Amino acid sequence: MTRILLTGGSGFIAAHVLDTLLERGHSVVATVRSQEKGQRILDAHPTVGKERLDFVVVEDIAQPNAFEKAVISDPPFEAVIHTASPFHFRAVDAQNELLAPALNGTKGILHAIKKSAPSVKRVVVTSSLAAMFDVAKPGDYVYSEADWNPIKEDEVDKNPTFGYRGSKTFAEKAAWDFIEKEKPGFTLATCNPPLVLGPVINHLASLDSINTSNERIRDLITGKAKESCPRTGTSLWVDVRDVALAHVLAAEKPEAANKRFFLTAGNYSNTEIVGIISDQFPNLKDKLPSGEALVPGDVPPESRIGFDNSRSKEVLGLTYRPLRESVVDAVKSLQGLLRGD
Template identity: 60%
Template sequence: MRVLLTGGSGFIAAHCVDYLLQRGHSVVFTVRSDEKGQKILKNHPDQPKDKLSYVIVGDIAKEDAFDEAVKSDPPFEGVLHTASPFHFNVTDPKKDLLDPAIIGTTGILKAVKKSAPTVKRIVITSSFASILNATTHEKTYSERNWNPITEEEAVQNPANAYRASKTFAERAAWDFVEKEKPNFDIATICPPLVLGPVVHYLNSLDTINTSNERVRNMIQGRLKESGLPATGVFIWVDVRDVALAHVKALEVPEAGGKRFFITAGHYSNADIADIIKKDFPDLADKLPSELKSDKPADVYGIDNSRSKEVLGLKYRELKDTVDDTVKSLLEVGA
């Protein structure tokens, strides 16, 4: 299958490239600069241009950002849309988070409908943020749940803006398909905290993804005195499982028209720190001496059965993910 992958230098997307190539697909990825595009190509030196290439898409929040990117010879059959902002350095929640997420998502759908009639499926990176109800947690979360956040709440603070950006963007995608009846169907991937090895050629310790910052801070001794921060969302998943879920959702016919809640299970920051202490004794003195879990006894349940049944996912264990994450951070100089 010929696949367009948006946001090619992102944490999840970089792993998607690996799985797509391993599974025999040809890939065109979007990046904001030639420099990033060349870095990715250099790290797949054995791939010919017809198997791996890139196009520049400057600002995904522009209405027509993807109009040219979706045109290809030979034409695309699938799209993985992973490009969306995730950070909390926000000055204007609407401009910095909401608009790029929503317009970026509807923009790619419009562009494909208009100029890429051969595309049969678009897989969109959403988030547990679009499932979660932060005020009154569900007893058990699954794809049936939607975050009830309102537009008024969305602009109150960066955390709300991020959750709303994911919720509104995913809803906008489902609405688009329902109203426009395009030539393709969609599937959405909703992971919580994504941990896992960083892609060394794209990262320095200052530019790692937001989710892995907690592991970096632990092994650099930044939390030794202050203690572990609050865990936040008590569920996690390995980036490689998320990437494979994207690719499988493109390949498996039954995945069309479905949301997928992609999670391996529960954790706390103390669980991560415990694994680091046991498996990397040299780093033990960088961590707080007392490690106390903040995970509540009655933490919400999860139902990830659809991802196992439809996509055939087998989730990695936290220990393996933490070990691989730490090793990858040490490689980039932690």
């Protein structure tokens, strides 16, 4: 059993990481922003004792020394999985809403580990395709772990998308720079997923507080998108359960040391998601867009993104769930929220 610190423990991906860690026999302490969120995590795992699951409050990861106390544990931590970072496209002030938490949080936890948690041997950081994607690349370009987003810091305020992409790029680069310059007693691995779909298992007050990736499915099943299918955007995707397992394997496997992992199951379109929901949930057909309303959600073959996910398969041993399974399970989980299950 390995004792692991999991940051951002109540997040969409982190909730699945937590369950995967527990299933694989690890002991976990999750960081959360409030006592209430921490208690929700404990309440969701009533049969797991405090020696295997606990939480610590870190109110603002952007603050200096935010993780100083969180990294200290008895028994001590052997690994850290850092998922805490904002992901949304509603930022008005990208520097303070996205860049500062992502950059300061990543640098802050790495410094805290080096200073106060010498037992930690592996740190896994949640990055993103956003840290790899380059809009200037041709349509048939094949992305891999070798790619970096060329965004400059003065571009992050152009729009919320630039803000998010910048936050992930600069935070991940800061992590690799730290390893190179500080030469700590731990190795690093980063997980770089694109759009993450799949079931929601973290407690939500309402569907309004759903993770950004699943907003499109929420809008489809509630009829909000009936008049116009949401635009697909970047056409790569992955299931949240595969992302969670990748984080855990990156913490467990010696051969994952100092590697990036591009996590993707392939291309998709929102039009395909509509088709899956229509097939699997006939009672929702009247809420779904059809005909001309589907056009914005389509992705023609020439616009689909090339990818090489071989490292995640060869080093981590991942296999990826199909889109149908991910969408069906996402819809079922959201229907449960609608019913108040």
